[in-house]
Amino acid sequence: MTKTQQLARHLAGLKAENLYRRDFFWTWDKTGDELDAVFTVADALRDLRQRNQSTRIFDSGLGISIFRDNSTRTRFSFASACNLLGLEVQDLDEKKSQIAHGETVRETANMVSFMADVIGIRDDMFIGHGHEYMKTFMDAVDEGYSAGILEQRPTLVNLQCDVDHPTQCMADMLHLIHHFGGVEHLKGKKVAMTWAYSPSYGKPLSVPQGVIGLFTRFGMDVVLAHPQGYDVMPEVEQVAAANAAASGGRFRKVSTMAEAFEGADIVYPKSWAPFAAMEERTRLYTAGDQAGIDALEQQLLAQNAQHKDWTCSEEMMTRTREGKALYLHCLPADITGLSCTAGEVDESVFQRYMVPLYQQASYKPYIIAAMIFLAQVQDPVQALLALDGDSRLRKQF
Amino acid sequence: MTKTQQLARHLAGLKAENLYRRDFFWTWDKTGDELDAVFTVADALRDLRQRNQSTRIFDSGLGISIFRDNSTRTRFSFASACNLLGLEVQDLDEKKSQIAHGETVRETANMVSFMADVIGIRDDMFIGHGHEYMKTFMDAVDEGYSAGILEQRPTLVNLQCDVDHPTQCMADMLHLIHHFGGVEHLKGKKVAMTWAYSPSYGKPLSVPQGVIGLFTRFGMDVVLAHPQGYDVMPEVEQVAAANAAASGGRFRKVSTMAEAFEGADIVYPKSWAPFAAMEERTRLYTAGDQAGIDALEQQLLAQNAQHKDWTCSEEMMTRTREGKALYLHCLPADITGLSCTAGEVDESVFQRYMVPLYQQASYKPYIIAAMIFLAQVQDPVQALLALDGDSRLRKQF
């Protein structure tokens, strides 16, 4: 039996049919079985590709991407996922569009979706805006499909909003599952999700939020740490607490990086902006006050600079389990001694973990492809088996 | 018999072979049978896609797009059409090219066309320039093909020039055909193509020109209205008059929006720039006088502002046939109360017609695909029948 056949058999035992024709906003919208289905299909697609089997399920069709913030790895992961399934990426560059001429989100959503099977959106910088934008967009697409304007109802893959970063955190988790030899080995593992100092810019909260919202579902001991004023959204902390209770895990907050790292199996030290600053930025953005946003950014970086001791140094790493916790980062990191004089992580720590870090990132294209696959394919078990036995090769010679 | 088979049978009765290997500049270059062929193939491609049949006629090949003005819907419509047929879009972004280094249109045309099957160009802002650019481009491509430089002679789809906007107006017309239950029901219908106030920018004349140049071929009563100084190109008015005479329809001009709307079955209220301003802008553009262009834009908007009463208000709509004329717009519209304080149309009117408006837009990808199909496929009847019976699906599972 091939690995894909085994995975298809596992998938057959999961209740995941509600992923079909649905959007992927947040991991906590999905059941455990549904998340398991995404991991399973991601592994199967990777197995098929490694064996040079074609995974092209679309003969034509578009994957629309909308990046309202810079991106390298998510952009290329989305493009890779679409290409793997046979969709062509068409990027909506708002600067080249008539959106400047005042059209509504509702209108844009329909105008770009005539032949779209998937919509991938990143909109992460403004608290209360990113998710709202995606929701408005997909509601409009719903209306368009119901009214017969769109031939098909494209499904959303959230490529990072203000609340969650599901493709990142699911890739992180699949990395953990493989690193520790199976999801069953994650129970009780201590994860330190901690703030770290960055001199570069005020980063979104969606990664720490996504991590506590997802990792707490696997019976892990999830510890969140940050300096005063860097709280994440309280709604997401509640999600994390409820998850932990349900999964037999733990979710707690501590006030120093050292405490969080103490005995940790996994550390995820990463910068984000102070919550109040994010809210203020949203206010300024709504008011169109770019000068205000720029001034706020300076102020926020000054606030960050009061916490330069929040850094994943060699000394800090020694506190973790046997000094050998698995280091995670969504990349790019601010690396002390390489990309900046003081940042999130010491260069020597980063270098030591480079291979696992890049492996962590390498799951993202497959996670995205699996999300698309499960939203678009009515019988994913049969589809995987058909692809497994197909004579079509990805590379012909 | 499937719908596509019926449409193929209809196509077989049309004399449309002159579309093969030809460019699509203006609708009035084409015969009635040729326009009918485009509508027929557009409907067939839509039927095939709705039935999940693959419409991929190219295994590889490029569709080159050149947008010399901003675009959302035409950009995505062109990308959708190319993708539907198996072509990959490659956009010529003049900012990233060596065109800044002084190469000629003739050279660019050949350099981007080595593996191009289709060229889509938008160049609409400067009277006397857009069409000229397309002509020069395609003449160069002709020479290149004759000289054996190009393996194939790509065909042009005019994505909006200074004279016509054929993909828009053909989509508008296909919408009317379906809305009114067949082309035979359009005879005698009154259409009001009228200027409307816009505070946003000096818009091209190609939509009103394209509309009067096309709609007059279907026996309709086409009325053009605009404030003094907002004339369209006299050559196109002559085309419209001649068309009307030939089709048993009517073409006339009136001087108020109210008169145009009176008893109308269809209204198309839309802003465009004063003709003299467009000519002056062309002169300034040729002289490279950007400051002059900017000053002119302000002056032009001030002139527009003298005609704020030219707006598609609820009151104005009551004048139309039973107060229920079909409202058309090429989008995006300047919507009073939504995107501006005073614009082309009241928000309540726009909202009421939103579904038909988006349906109108949804024909454009299929119109473009049909233009490509008929220019590229020697025996389109046989090709449609083959696609109809093919075992290849667009989405495999």
Next chain:
Amino acid sequence: MTKTQQLARHLAGLKAENLYRRDFFWTWDKTGDELDAVFTVADALRDLRQRNQSTRIFDSGLGISIFRDNSTRTRFSFASACNLLGLEVQDLDEKKSQIAHGETVRETANMVSFMADVIGIRDDMFIGHGHEYMKTFMDAVDEGYSAGILEQRPTLVNLQCDVDHPTQCMADMLHLIHHFGGVEHLKGKKVAMTWAYSPSYGKPLSVPQGVIGLFTRFGMDVVLAHPQGYDVMPEVEQVAAANAAASGGRFRKVSTMAEAFEGADIVYPKSWAPFAAMEERTRLYTAGDQAGIDALEQQLLAQNAQHKDWTCSEEMMTRTREGKALYLHCLPADITGLSCTAGEVDESVFQRYMVPLYQQASYKPYIIAAMIFLAQVQDPVQALLALDGDSRLRKQF
């Protein structure tokens, strides 16, 4: 026997297996047989396409392009080559990426390559940087592949570095081979690779370097001429001298354009920047001194302007063999009387050679496709024969 079958038979006699899974940095890294293999596959792919045979060897996969300098023809040639083989181009636009946030080349290389089969890079402006960048990039990809991060090891096509421009010079050479009726007719032909005046900008040295490094391998009499101070890299001159000695050809330098043109069979008059300026520019670039770079550009153009007599005028052309040397240029050229008042070539000369010039350019997509094909296909002879006999067509109807 088809032309492709003949070419496959020729290919079978060449020792070219070392092209498989290797990068293409410089032509002088490759053996004569390997270069012959590239020409042979390029001709075969062109023959297959002319006969409407599909040459799609990839069902999915990405071709990543990175243009660190403007480009039209190389950009479209790379896109055409990828599309011809079934790869989708994904351009890394560094402005839209997080590279601004400080990530390393090593990281970017892995992050964009998860599903990449080919990487095409242009980085030509800074002496000592372009090749270095490509090398660092591909070393990182090697590490990623070895560590199981990447599923496949993408291969590099150098789309122009600071040292060589192999896709250009190989296309130039294939043009010569066909123009003169076979590689055996090139022996003894005199080629004048000369500097020419340009008012536009300080152009890279990679074309003259690539030409002398490649053309000297075919027994030609290669003459390099430039004003004082416009030397090319001495390492490349040494390569050229060694090549000439090995091929029974000649490589020499003369100090005037007239002397170089005297009795030449082929002329390649083209501007490049003074070597010292290129080195200074690299220094300023490393220091991030944009004002210094701009000032240097002015100084460099002033230096250029002292040599306006270095131009391919009609008078200069009369010195060549029977006044009819074949004129080459990589395009775009600075054309006196067309794109500037004084430039590299008279308008009348340029116009007379326009068809062969565009033909010269038309080989580039096939050269790039052949480089990809030979780096990606283990048994290219068998693959060409299979494509030749395949029932799949490029355009179906």
